[in-house]
Amino acid sequence: MRPAVLFTVLLALGGSPAWADTQPAEQGRGDAIRVTSLNDGRFRFVLGPAQSVLDLGSGLSGCTGSLYDGATGEQYGGNVRARVLDEVRGAGFWYVVMQVNTNTGCNVQGLCGAGLSTDMLWLKLDVRLRAVARQAASVEDCGTDTELTQFDGRRPEGDDPRLEMRGGVLSLESRQDDYTRKVTTVTALRYDRRSPERGLVRSTRQMPLK
Incomplete structure (x- = not known):
């Protein structure tokens, strides 16, 4: 669906366009920290009187700028969508795990x-x-031929994948095909909320491209 058409549909439904100035993250009502995407790679985190804005755009593989139509010159603003998969506190720190979806190209x-x-x-x-440490991992990206191959959750047709944790564990695999080297790289990613300080644990293996 073209952005102009989507904009019309959203207005007809009484909703806000996906490229509004800010987008609250999709997260559980019980999450202590509330997260909002500022649609440019920055995110606002709020917990009671404490709040911060973190620029996480350098860890994102897609477009964090304004979307535009190269054929017509129309501008649509940013569209950085976030889902909070986990929040847990331990040893005086908060650990937050988010799935962030973007358009691959602006x-x-x-x-x-x-x-x-x-x-x-x-x-x-x-x-x-304030961010004491951070990690980022691209798990699906049109520009680098990276595709999610195994994950808990679902993939609505034509929409962002909806990754889920099972038993407090996020586990997924993605595949990247390198047609120049004729190599496929499979990356496994795991996060366990019982030991959140370990972060995103990655392992890779390579095989000949078929």
């Missing part, structure tokens, strides 16, 4: 402009919600 008519990118972010925050 030009919606360009190469991979209609493609989607999905990244996992792990954050270690202090009591003032």
Whole structure:
């Protein structure tokens, strides 16, 4: 669906366009820290009187700028969508795990402009919600031929994958095909909320491209 058409549909339904100035993250009502995407790679974190804005754009594989139509010159603003998969506190720190979805390209008519990118972010925050440590992992990206192959959750047709944790564990695999080297790299990613300080644990293996 083209952005202009989507904008019309959202207005008809009384909703806000996906590229509004800010987008609250999809998260559980009981989550202590509330997260909002500022649609440019920055995120606002709020816990009672404490709040911070963290620029996490460097860890995202897709477009964190404004979307635009290269054929018409129309501008649509940013569209950085977040889902909070886990929040847990331990040893005086907060650990937050988010799935962040973006358009792969900023030009919606360009190469991979209609493609989607999905990244996992792990954050270690202090009591003032400042980032003490962070990790990012690209798990699906049109631009690098990276595809999610195994995960808990579902993939609505034509929409972002909805990754889920099972038994307090996030476990997934993605595949990246390198047609120049004729190699496929499979990356396994695991996060366990029982030991959140370990972050996103990755392992890779390579095989000949088939």
